[in-house]
Amino acid sequence: MTVSWTVTLTKAGRTKISYPAAQLADDGDRISVRAPWAAEGVKDFGFVRFEPGDVFVEHFWRTRWYTVKEVWTGEGVLKGWYCDVTRPAVVRGGEILVDDLDLDLWVSADGKSVLRLDEDEFAASGLAEADPEAAARAVRALDSLEERARTPEGLAALLV
Template sequence: MSVNSADRARFLEVVLVKRGRTKIRYPAELLADDGARVTVRAPWAGDAVRDFGFVRFEAGDVFTEHYWRDRWYAVKEVRAATGAVKGWYCDITRPAALLGTELVVEDLDLDLWRSADGADVRRLDEDEFAASGLARTDPAAAAAAAAALDELEALARGDGFAALLA
């Protein structure tokens, strides 16, 4: 994504950190920042197709990503190149921090998927979370992460998901 200096204020770099190391960084267009939630849009930043079995992320996909400064998750709407909604991929994270033009988010391994029609809601990577040792090294963060996953799952299975992103 090429950004000229006049538009630079409309762009951020999303920095996803995992266990103290940068996992990925990519440019994203800033859509909104209300002080609590930052919303950005970016094309699929992966090098290759990522096939989870229940969804594929691939070139041409566009992600509208919602990050909160006061919540322990991020919600990413995934659209195909055609514009069709594939679903929402939700990362359990520490609250996001906007540092200059970098939006820094720490991934805590737990994830949730909600299909476009809402029929498929699944918790992901609970084994990775358990293996991370966070419950031992930072019990308060582990409890907040588990509570955030429960909250997101309840919203995804009920009527509150659309309101969360409105």
Template sequence: MTVIARGPAEPGTPIHVVLVKAGRTKLRYPASVVSDDGTRLSVRAPWAAADVRDFGFVRFEPGDVFTEHYWRDRWYAVKEVRDADSALKGWYCDITRPAVVGDGELIAEDLDLDLWVSADGASVLRLDEDEFAESGLAERDPEAAARALGALDELELLAKTGQFTALID
């Protein structure tokens, strides 16, 4: 694997996405760099699980392709989800600490809050607020908890006002 040093990564460079939750690796999967401007790093990867994950409002399944946008200075990641035929399903947004990139890895710390935006923009769902409350982040790190809630509010506002896709264009 090519090592990504400081500075932007070249398109096509392989990278491992590492999602961390509560100090432990939750998920690790290979991806390929789509673009990197030094602040936002975008990667593409197939659905990382062998099985279907049905959320009720969307199903992630083998054949789906995720184009994931991570920022080194923002508290979220936006994941565009397309099916095997390239039809847009929508965007799954993880509230995370700013991404850290180096040594062939992109590390994002999941802060338990999520947002789903349907392909037509008609459905915007705040997710996992109960998990966030139970995580204890507000007690352990009130500043991080406030940043996480602010990021969720920002994404929801952008989605509801039709400005969401400008984040990733």
């Protein structure tokens, strides 16, 4: 039997996106789900395109300040990993709730491209003033993800 979830990503107190996902695993800390690309149309970042048919295998932690999303083509080719710096996931009542803190990391499938994203949005968000502890945890989470991504094992080592 497949367990279904609704993943809800919020940002600054507002729902950014909400979509259905099928549970793959739950070890009590990390919950992993599979979901099709949930946004409308194509999103071209310049370094990667998310498009209809893409499949996301998403990993949420109840204790870590980030999520890791494996991005696959519909044909099963890994595009890379998109990581959101977030507050730890809240899992309850059929929903996975995640609060996006603006910082992101992209890692290409071959590991050669590691890009820190949206640091300007994070600086403009006011989180450092409103919640300095959360802001510090967010920066540490991004640093940790980048450090892990630059090792030979890469982000895949987080998902074993």
